[in-house]
Amino acid sequence: MRASTSRAVLALTLAAGLGATLPAAAATSADAPASAASQPDTFVRPAFAAGFNAAQDALKAGNSAAALAKLKEVEAIPDLSPYEKYMLLRLRGPADYAMNDATAAAADYEAVLTNRFLPADDRTVMLRSLAGIYYGSEQYAKAAVAMQRYFDAGGNDAQLKELLPQAQYAAKDYANAAKGFRAEVDATYAAGRVPTEKLLRFEYSAYSGLKDEAGIVHAMEHLAVNYSKPEYWRELVTRIREVDNFSERLALDYYRLKTQVFGQVDDRERVNYAALAARAGYPGEAKKVLDAAAAGKPFTGSDLADANRLRPEVTKAAAADSAQQAANESGARAAKDGNALVSQGLLEAVTNDPGKGATLIEQGIAKGGLKQPEDAKLHLGYAQVRAGRDADAMKTFQSVKGPGGLTEMAHVWVLYLQSKQAAAAAPAAAASR
Numbered sequence: 401m402r403a404s405t406s407r408a409v410l411a412l413t414l415a416a417g418l419g420a421t422l423p424a425a426a427a428t429s430a431d432a433p434a435s436a437a438s439q440p441d442t443f444v445r446p447a448f449a450a451g452f453n454a455a456q457d458a459l460k461a462g463n464s465a466a467a468l469a470k471l472k473e474v475e476a477i478p479d480l481s482p483y484e485k486y487m488l489l490r491l492r493g494p495a496d497y498a499m500n501d502a503t504a505a506a507a508d509y510e511a512v513l514t515n516r517f518l519p520a521d522d523r524t525v526m527l528r529s530l531a532g533i534y535y536g537s538e539q540y541a542k543a544a545v546a547m548q549r550y551f552d553a554g555g556n557d558a559q560l561k562e563l564l565p566q567a568q569y570a571a572k573d574y575a576n577a578a579k580g581f582r583a584e585v586d587a588t589y590a591a592g593r594v595p596t597e598k599l600l601r602f603e604y605s606a607y608s609g610l611k612d613e614a615g616i617v618h619a620m621e622h623l624a625v626n627y628s629k630p631e632y633w634r635e636l637v638t639r640i641r642e643v644d645n646f647s648e649r650l651a652l653d654y655y656r657l658k659t660q661v662f663g664q665v666d667d668r669e670r671v672n673y674a675a676l677a678a679r680a681g682y683p684g685e686a687k688k689v690l691d692a693a694a695a696g697k698p699f700t701g702s703d704l705a706d707a708n709r710l711r712p713e714v715t716k717a718a719a720a721d722s723a724q725q726a727a728n729e730s731g732a733r734a735a736k737d738g739n740a741l742v743s744q745g746l747l748e749a750v751t752n753d754p755g756k757g758a759t760l761i762e763q764g765i766a767k768g769g770l771k772q773p774e775d776a777k778l779h780l781g782y783a784q785v786r787a788g789r790d791a792d793a794m795k796t797f798q799s800v801k802g803p804g805g806l807t808e809m810a811h812v813w814v815l816y817l818q819s820k821q822a823a824a825a826a827p828a829a830a831a832s833r
Contacts, residue, residue: 441517442483448474455491464498471495486517493529502537506530524555531560540570569602574609581606582615585622594822597627621815628819633661636815640808647804649775652676656750656782657809661816667697671706677750678710681743683717684751690714721747729760737769742776745783754786774802781813790817 444452451474459467471492480488493508509530512518518526527550534543544567547560565580581603588595600623607615617639624632637658640646655673658665665673670693677686690711693699699707721728728747732740741764749757761780770776777800784793794817800810 443481444484444487445477447477448480448484448487451477452487452491455495459491459495459498464495467495468492468499483517486512486515489515497533502533502539506533506537506539506542509533524550524553527553528555528557528560531563535563535567538570540567541573543567544571544573544576565606566602569606569609572609574606578603578606578610578612578615582618594626595622597623600626625815625819626822628823630662633816636812637661640805640812643805643808645804647806650805650809652680652682653775653778653782653809654805657812657816660782660785664692664696667693668703671699671703671710674707674710674714678714678717682747682750683714684721684747686710686714687718688751718751721751725752732760732764738764738767738776739769739771740764741767742770742779746779749779749783749786754783755789758783758787758789758792774800774806778806778810781810785813785817790820793817
């Protein structure tokens with residue numbers, strides 16, 4: 401988190417506000433100053449002005465060691481006035497920082513901030529400088545405090561707004577960091593922009609530090625939608641199986657979702673996916689799973705034995721379904737309720753024609769009398785996705801509600817479709833910049 405600006409350049413920035421060369425005071429010499437009572441508060445003696453100006457010139461030239469040496473000479477002048485001490489501090493702080501002495505620099509700036517000579521208009525400048533010193537030296541807790549003091553004093557620096565929650569996060573102040581990151585994310589969306597991946601990862605990490613599940617999910621969803629990476633999707637998809645009382649009735653739908661998002665299920669899940677599809681009455685789907693698995697990474701060990709036992713069964717059943725397709729569809733249409741039409745439509749969607757399958761499921765839902773109406777909508781959305789009807793699928797999944805992981809699964813489908821929209825919009829957005 402270190403700033404990349406060189407210390408020499410930063411020191412000159414921190415010294416801003418000192419003004420030009422100090423004028424010599426109205427005194428005949430450093431040895432014979434005018435009466436203190438007759439001088440203004442901002443009186444400086446010629447000896448001080450000469451040494452101070454030499455130190456300032458050295459700092460501007462990048463010779464901070466010479467600047468500090470000259471300031472040490474100035475500091476040795478007897479009976480420095482409060483204003484002379486103040487001016488010395490204002491220049492010594494930047495010089496200390498340029499010499500990599502953050503402790504001394506911070507002490508100088510803290511002293512300046514409590515000094516009565518500090519102009520009100522310079523207070524935010526000094527606080528921003530102090531925050532930069534602490535942040536650059538990785539004293540993140542102190543940096544966060546200094547940044548907050550800066551904002552409380554009326555500062556409005558955009559860079560510090562971005563750095564404040566980062567400093568809080570580095571200091572393990574996860575509550576305030578998460579609040580700051582969330583506000584930055586929301587403001588970015590409100591401005592019509594997409595938050596950076598870095599910002600969303602910071603938000604995720606801060607919420608993780610708090611063990612705030614809602615916040616973790618919020619950040620991960622936005623990461624998955626806007627920066628579609630397997631590790632983001634894996635966490636979201638896995639969470640479906642972790643909901644309370646997850647219904648094993650949805651296990652097959654879970655595998656379908658994983659296949660759509662990742663292109664395949666995990667190697668250890670392939671045989672189980674095929675077996676579940678076969679038992680549920682979708683042997684054509686089971687055969688496709690086995691064929692795709694064998695073509696990608698061959699089965700080994702017990703998986704190979706199980707796949708070899710399952711393959712003849714599903715091949716025979718899939719052929720029978722194909723031969724009886726017309727009769728099965730006719731029977732489904734003649735049924736008194738829509739359950740058979742929904743089943744036949746899903747069979748079409750996973751084996752032959754997703755477009756026709758979606759139509760059959762829609763007809764089944766319209767016919768009514770369904771045993772699992774929310775499941776039917778979930779299957780309709782899946783068929784619509786496979787048929788390329790993403791806009792329709794989005795509306796369908798948004799309408800799905802139910803226990804046992806049903807709502808959560810439909811929500812991840814919605815996020816998946818949103819990620820496709822975001823990916824499609826990204827090139828156009830980049831071209832317009």
